[in-house]
Amino acid sequence: MNYILPGAPWLVAHRSMLCIDKPYKITLNNCDYVIWQNAKGEIYALENVCPHMQAPLSNGWICKEHNSITCPFHALEFDGKGRLIKDGEVKGEPIAKSLNLIIQDDLIWTYGNFEPRLPIPSLISEKTKGLSFLGIAGDTTIQAEFLQCIKVNYDFNHQNGVHHDTFRIKDNPVESFEKDGYYAKVVQTFLREDNTMQELFQNPSLMTFPKKIKNQLVYNFPSTTLFKAEVPLGEILQFFILYPETENQTRTFVLLYANWRNPIINVPGFGDLIKRSLLQSTAKIVEQDSKAVESLYPQQKPKIRLPKEEIMSYVEGLYHEW
Ligand code: FES
Ligand SMILES: [Fe+2]
Known part of the structure; x- marks a missing residue:
């Protein structure tokens, strides 16, 4: 897989682009993720692949009480860290992969889980x-x-x-x-x-x-x-x-x-x-x-500048x- 600029900070959304308690799907460097925001303004992100049978979690729904996302296929429920939730309780270690986010004011940044190579720019703030x-x-x-x-x-x-x-x-x-x-x-x-x-x-x-x-x-x-x-x-x-x-x-x-x-x-x-x-x-x-x-058309060396x-x-x- 060819990652473009690994370690660069990417601004993947502004808070206003996320509704409350609704999954929002993004694709970054060939990987799909689901992001959601609760009514308190807390934001979570997981890889979009359900660890059971690989359904897209973004087609599922958010549970307000548990701050979790439910898979649309067999209704397994995961919290923002990727841990299974059963009867409202966290069960064990994360099994769905999370995406690390850096929230700066209303801006949602990520390094796509790569080692950062540049700081998050402060230009917008x-x-x-x-x-x-x-x-x-x-x-x-x-x-x-x-x-x-x-x-x-x-x-x-x-x-x-x-x-x-x-x-x-x-x-x-x-x-x-x-x-x-x-x-x-x-x-x-x-x-x-x-x-x-x-x-x-x-x-x-x-x-x-x-x-x-x-x-x-x-x-x-x-x-x-x-x-x-x-x-x-x-x-x-x-x-x-x-x-x-x-x-x-x-x-x-x-x-x-x-x-x-x-x-x-x-x-x-x-x-x-x-x-x-x-x-x-x-x-x-x-x-x-x-x-x-x-x-x-495909790029060639310019013959004029x-x-x-x-x-x-x-x-x-x-x-x-x-
Ligand atoms: S594929 Fe997600 S619960 Fe089965
Ligand atoms: Fe332009």
């Missing part, structure tokens, strides 16, 4: 103190390998192509690119053309995007890319999250936050409209990126030298 959490957008499996997906996040030259449609980005000059190990930062400007009335009607948040948007990209290899844009309403922060499901499938979702500075956001109904519309715009961005990466493309060799280097 640091940058979002006191900000409004708007929600999750673009929770999608991309049919492409992890390296191709992460390269799109680092490729700061793609917005006038991939995101030209809807966002009307006509140029995206880069002012600076700094890197320090697994951390990198880019300062960039988007220059936009006018949207059509129909586009504005379909997506009112486009009205809040000026023709020139100053933005920053902050990278914590390999899981997190922050895109932070200055708009007249304040700052919009999108954390693009990636983790490898299999060699050929990559999971993505975006955490959206705002630092509102303009009191117009408090006008009844307006804030909700903008929030919904920003989530919709973010989902559109993910859809455009996913389609772009899924449509690529764009200016300032060194960020691409930087991220490929981090990946291959892991």
